[in-house]
Amino acid sequence: MLSADKRFRYVYKPLIWIAALAPAALMIAAIFGVGPFELGAEPARKILHTCGKTALNLLLLTLCVTPLRQLAHQPNLQRLRRLLGLFAFFYASTHFVVYAWLDQGLDLRAIGEDIVKRPYITIGVLGLLLLIPLAVTSTQAMMRRLRRRWQTLHRLVYVVAILGVWHYYWQVKKDIREPLIYAGILALLLGYRVWRGPVRRRLEARRAARATSQSAPATAPERT
Numbered sequence: 001m002l003s004a005d006k007r008f009r010y011v012y013k014p015l016i017w018i019a020a021l022a023p024a025a026l027m028i029a030a031i032f033g034v035g036p037f038e039l040g041a042e043p044a045r046k047i048l049h050t051c052g053k054t055a056l057n058l059l060l061l062t063l064c065v066t067p068l069r070q071l072a073h074q075p076n077l078q079r080l081r082r083l084l085g086l087f088a089f090f091y092a093s094t095h096f097v098v099y100a101w102l103d104q105g106l107d108l109r110a111i112g113e114d115i116v117k118r119p120y121i122t123i124g125v126l127g128l129l130l131l132i133p134l135a136v137t138s139t140q141a142m143m144r145r146l147r148r149r150w151q152t153l154h155r156l157v158y159v160v161a162i163l164g165v166w167h168y169y170w171q172v173k174k175d176i177r178e179p180l181i182y183a184g185i186l187a188l189l190l191g192y193r194v195w196r197g198p199v200r201r202r203l204e205a206r207r208a209a210r211a212t213s214q215s216a217p218a219t220a221p222e223r224t
Helices: 004-031 043-072 075-103 109-118 117-137 140-146 150-153 156-172 177-220
Strands: none
Touching: 004 043, 004 075, 043 075, 043 156, 043 177, 109 117, 109 140, 117 150, 117 156, 140 156, 150 156, 156 177
C-alpha cells in the first residue's frame, strides 16, 4: 500500500495534471478538426471563454483546498494548492493572450482603449496582474525568503477570485445564472474562512472567559 506521500506524488498530482491540461488539449485538437470539442461559428470567442472559465474553475478549486484539508483532517491536501493555483494562472494568462491576439490583433493601442472603456475587461486585467506576484512567489524558496510576508501576499488570491467572478458577471449580458452560481460558491468559501478565522476565535475566547468566570468562585480561597 502506498504511503500518503507517494499517493500525493504519484497519484493525485498526475491526476491534477491530466485534468487541468485536458481543456487545453481538447481546444488544440479542435483547432486541427479532431476530438469532441467544437469551436462553433466563432472559434476565437469559444477559446477565449473556455480559457477564462477554466481559470475561474481552477481558482475556486484552489480555494477549496484549505476547507477540505481542515474538514477531512488531511494536511497533505495543502500540497495540491500550489499546482492548482499555477494552472489557474496559466489559463488566465492564456485567456488574455487569446483576447490580445485573436480579438485585438496585438494592437496595443486598441487593447489599452478597450481596457479603459470596458469595466469588465479592466477588472479582468487587474485580476491577472494580481495573479502574477502569486505565481512568481509560489516556490518553496520564495516562501522561505518572504516568511510571514508570503502568507500576507498570498491572501491576494481572495481579491483575485472576487475580481474573476465580477469579471464574469459583467461580461455576461443576459443569462446571469451561471455567474451567480460562481458568486455563491465563492461566498461560501470566503464565509467559511471568516467563520473559521476571527469569528471562531472570538467565540472560543468568549467560551473560555465564561468558563473561567463560572469556575472562579469555586476555586477562590476562603476568607478568614
